[in-house]
Amino acid sequence: MGRDRYDAIVVGARCAGSPTAMLLARKGYKVLVVDRATFPSDTLSTHILHPPAVEAMQRWGLLDRLVATGCPPIDTYTFDFGPFTLSGAPGTEAAPLTYCPRRTVLDKLLVDAASEAGAEIREEFTVQEIVVDDGRVVGMRGRDKDGATVTERADVVIGADGRNSFVAKTVQPEQYNEKPPLLSGYYTYWSGLPMDGRFDICIRPDRAFGAIPTHDDLTLVIAGWPFEEDEANKHDVEGNYLKVFDLAPEFAERIRGAKREARFAGTAVPNFFRRPYGPGWALVGDAGYNKDFITAQGILDAFRDAELCAAALDRSFSGARSFDEAMAGYQSTRDERVLPMFEFTCQLATLEPPPPDLQQLLAAVHGNQDAMDGFARVNAGVTSPAEFFADENVSRIFAEAQERSSSPAPAG
Ligand SMILES: Cc1cc2nc3c(=O)[nH]c(=O)nc-3n(C[C@H](O)[C@H](O)[C@H](O)COP(=O)(O)OP(=O)(O)OC[C@H]3O[C@@H](n4cnc5c(N)ncnc54)[C@H](O)[C@@H]3O)c2cc1C
Numbered sequence: 001m002g003r004d005r006y007d008a009i010v011v012g013a014r015c016a017g018s019p020t021a022m023l024l025a026r027k028g029y030k031v032l033v034v035d036r037a038t039f040p041s042d043t044l045s046t047h048i049l050h051p052p053a054v055e056a057m058q059r060w061g062l063l064d065r066l067v068a069t070g071c072p073p074i075d076t077y078t079f080d081f082g083p084f085t086l087s088g089a090p091g092t093e094a095a096p097l098t099y100c101p102r103r104t105v106l107d108k109l110l111v112d113a114a115s116e117a118g119a120e121i122r123e124e125f126t127v128q129e130i131v132v133d134d135g136r137v138v139g140m141r142g143r144d145k146d147g148a149t150v151t152e153r154a155d156v157v158i159g160a161d162g163r164n165s166f167v168a169k170t171v172q173p174e175q176y177n178e179k180p181p182l183l184s185g186y187y188t189y190w191s192g193l194p195m196d197g198r199f200d201i202c203i204r205p206d207r208a209f210g211a212i213p214t215h216d217d218l219t220l221v222i223a224g225w226p227f228e229e230d231e232a233n234k235h236d237v238e239g240n241y242l243k244v245f246d247l248a249p250e251f252a253e254r255i256r257g258a259k260r261e262a263r264f265a266g267t268a269v270p271n272f273f274r275r276p277y278g279p280g281w282a283l284v285g286d287a288g289y290n291k292d293f294i295t296a297q298g299i300l301d302a303f304r305d306a307e308l309c310a311a312a313l314d315r316s317f318s319g320a321r322s323f324d325e326a327m328a329g330y331q332s333t334r335d336e337r338v339l340p341m342f343e344f345t346c347q348l349a350t351l352e353p354p355p356p357d358l359q360q361l362l363a364a365v366h367g368n369q370d371a372m373d374g375f376a377r378v379n380a381g382v383t384s385p386a387e388f389f390a391d392e393n394v395s396r397i398f399a400e401a402q403e404r405s406s407s408p409a410p411a412g
Contacts, residue, residue, distance in 0.1 A: 016285025017160030088376030137280030165287035186266030
């Protein structure tokens with residue numbers, strides 16, 4: 001047996017686990033974080049941090065450290081739909097910038113912050129069993145870095161162990177809003193492909209790609225195709241990846257002059273919500289809610305979960321609320337905030353051409369800077385798609401387009 005009982009054991013130390021542990025430890029709780037990985041280490045994921053995630057880093061006092069790593073700031077998103085390109089600012093006055101830090105850098109920074117807050121971190125620790133007593137999770141058992149089997153107990157075991165969560169497999173939570181994988185994406189890093197503070201996205205029927213600057217003067221470029229095509233395409237990832245850029249000749253020219261600096265990585269992911277709590281357990285990040293990466297929301301969702309879950313557990317530990325009441329609030333707030341983005345993301349991930357009414361709307365957005373900023377902010381997770389696509393906003397965009405087309409062109 002281990003030495004002591006913990007208030008919380010967090011399984012997984014990346015974007016969901018370390019912030020959850022950090023926030024609980026900052027409130028004075030005794031927290032153990034375990035991960036089978038060591039840090040710094042990479043993981044299969046691109047790493048766009050939209051402004052709400054950057055704002056969370058700022059709230060936690062960690063943004064200066066991120067900026068000090070030399071990660072280039074991004075202030076503009078462009079969406080090339082073929083007939084036109086929308087270009088807008090993704091952020092707000094309070095949080096104007098996006099960053100795209102390598103996971104080797106970001107995750108290590110988060111692990112260190114959890115440790116500084118007082119959480120105990122055990123790397124190279126693989127959880128092999130969730131200990132259940134009389135229907136309630138009471139701890140976990142696993143193998144530590146020396147190969148010893150260790151059991152630790154806690155009031156709550158938090159699964160921050162990703163979309164294939166071992167904790168979730170054990171507690172078998174209700175799963176809802178499920179959709180199969182829709183898109184396969186492959187990415188790598190290029191030198192000699194400057195982006196000048198832009199995140200460029202190109203969308204065509206059955207194909208999409210995105211390019212964004214990251215550490216070390218490299219540009220991350222991800223390209224995707226429908227999941228049904230993956231079986232045929234993955235035999236020649238490089239050839240099929242490069243073929244995607246032919247749909248945007250200017251970019252194709254630029255990437256031909258750049259140098260690939262890493263191997264290809266890629267995958268496809270399922271879409272689902274899981275009930276994120278039960279007797280003695282909770283789920284945060286991808287373990288509790290996962291969706292396609294086309295809108296790059298996973299890290300900001302993990303950060304939001306960390307704050308919501310840590311606050312709910314604090315209410316429960318302090319006796320202000322029962323565990324069930326506090327955690328039901330976590331679930332309902334999470335679901336309410338993310339559902340419109342989940343639907344928007346799943347629709348986009350089909351890579352089907354936008355339906356005619358959406359095409360008309362996007363054409364009306366083109367040239368209207370406020371509306372283009374609004375569209376960029378939807379993709380950045382700043383504005384809910386429900387708000388942007390609300391009748392009132394759509395009518396306003398069409399009315400402004402009408403006004404632009406009927407007003408005389410400026411002289412000169
Ligand atoms: C191709 C791709 C591109 C993406 N691009 C973006 C993007 O640009 N922006 C964005 O915001 N999101 C992106 N995402 C989503 C993002 O990667 C995830 O949402 C995010 O990593 C979730 O963090 P997490 O902490 O929940 O899980 P993970 O990052 O998956 O971390 C889980 C951790 O749990 C540990 N673990 C698992 N099982 C055990 C066990 N039994 N014992 C001990 N440790 C265990 C693992 O070692 C791992 O470190 C992308 C995802 C993919 C697949």
